[in-house]
Amino acid sequence: MGKRIALEGNEAVAEAMRQINPDVVAAYPITPSTEIVQNFAQFVSDGEVTTNFVAVESEHSAMSACLAAAVAGGRVMNATSANGLALMWEILYIVSSLRQPVILSVVNRALSGNINIHCDHSDSMGARDTGWLQIFAEDVQEAYDNLIQAVAIGERMDVRLPVMNCLDGFLLSHSYELLQVEDDQAVKDFVGPYQQWKPLLDIENPVTYGPLDLYDFYFEHKRSQMEAYPPAKQAIIEEGKRFGEVFGREYGLIEGFMTEDADFVVVALGSTCGTLRDVVLEQREKGVKAGMLKIRAFRPFPAEEIAMALQNASAIAVLDRAASFGAHAGPLYHEVTSAMYTHGKAVPTNNYIYGLGGREILPDDLSSVYDDLQQVATAGQPWSPVSFLGLRE
């Protein structure tokens, strides 16, 4: 039956890790993700898990140890934020290339400089081409649920890819929310025992991982890696459905909120989607046909699903909690507009960069976006270049 209790996002993630009891956790602390591994280390010390906890000297070492443990044949988890994720960058690519289903909780935080410990998505966005799946949580319940599903998704034999469980730093990681924590056994049953794929410790069947791979074969190997992402997309849908059948909370690639008949749709990632739900309801009370589209899976990017969900809108706003310096707009905007263009859907689309370094995003800011969209729909074209929400200008 589980229990309804109040936990911080970090505590909820650590709780899910305790329930899953991975073989190896190799981690290095960084705000705001520290509590995840701190709490988990306590579980190890208290004998509540049998995990081999490896305390390392940097995030580069942490991800290297995770990679090695995964290739050896273990179920492996880790957590980090911002600069820690950046220091893992080199190894992130190797983990996905070697098709190891390592699970990394990324507590989203602004990258330096200048130094800032608060939420934005610049860390995850910087890692968007690394080959990891990226699933963003709207609230603490989702951070907990997503971690459990991430294990089931990444470990499927037709997927075998690492997954980032992304949750907004402080906004979720340090906020207490009432959530449903499921029974230990039910969680263990959902993820199942770890199924190995060609582990290095199987000495009867020796294999080589990561050999030199030059111009004669590297390209073919990269092309074959690309083949893993359509099944990953399917796995996110199927495991989200199965999660719904078992626990009553179903998930998909995207989630629309009043998008069916909406003229004005705002697209976002993470906790801002929660604020948007309230704003949509306010707009609806005023007679504005507002909607919200939450992108839960940013990698693999559900381009077709997004295009279908947005095709009937009169105007769209894409909210980016990260800048892409030198690009003409934010990263999510590029992906969404590219999805629309390639599916032949021409809808004027504004881009807003917001919330960098933890800057508050308030309902009034979001209401102003719906006001803008009504003007955009009338003008028949988006504003250019990007706009900013909550910036002193």
Next chain:
Amino acid sequence: MSRVYPPTAKWHEMERAGIIPQAGNAEEYTVGGWRNEHPVRDNECCIDCLFCWIYCPDNAVNIKDESVKYQGFSADHCKGCHICAAVCPKDCITMVPGGEFSPDEPGQSEEE
């Protein structure tokens, strides 16, 4: 059947993750063409310590299994890297310009 992919192998014929599922296939990867100097052993001073065999990074020193005796260099696997010459405790191995081993040179017997 060769254990090495032909150069025409397509992307969907690759092993997942680019792994090599067969052990010991370095033997089939020849690097002899990289060589522009080659080692020559002085048969008189060699004490068969096999340091050259231990240190060679490419298994290019052939030995006879039953006697554990030096049996010459492998023209397919020697890169001409000098390591055997450097580790030889009796300084019996000399690096000679040119990539070709000659059967007339001392210490070069037929490959196994």
